[in-house]
Amino acid sequence: MPMKTVKTHMDYSEESGRIGMLIRIIYSFVLLAVFGILYSTVLPALWVIQVAYILILGKRDETIHRLLKTVVLYGSRTNYYAFLLIDERPPLIPELEER
Secondary structure (H helix, E strand, O other): OOOOOOOOOOOOOOOHHHHHHHHHHHHHHHHHHHHHHHHHHHHHHHHHHHHHHHHHHHHOOHHHHHHHHHHHHHHHHHHHOOOOOOOOOOOOOOOOOOO
């Protein structure tokens, strides 16, 4: 059963150039390194802060929620690009997600 609040859409494209693929490989390593740093340091810290905030005040902090969402979506976009599912390059530094 698909999730109702999470949606993804990826079109298939048969076209792919060799030079573009080499650039994609190098760029993917850089993206995955940035995501690895965010995922191993920033994400757990934000999660702990959010859990403490919820336990103390009984509600979520909107800013921490947006930061968590930004890191998780950045990881998804990075993986989609690295695994050749999309052709659009994600930004090197994640952009803060909207509400």
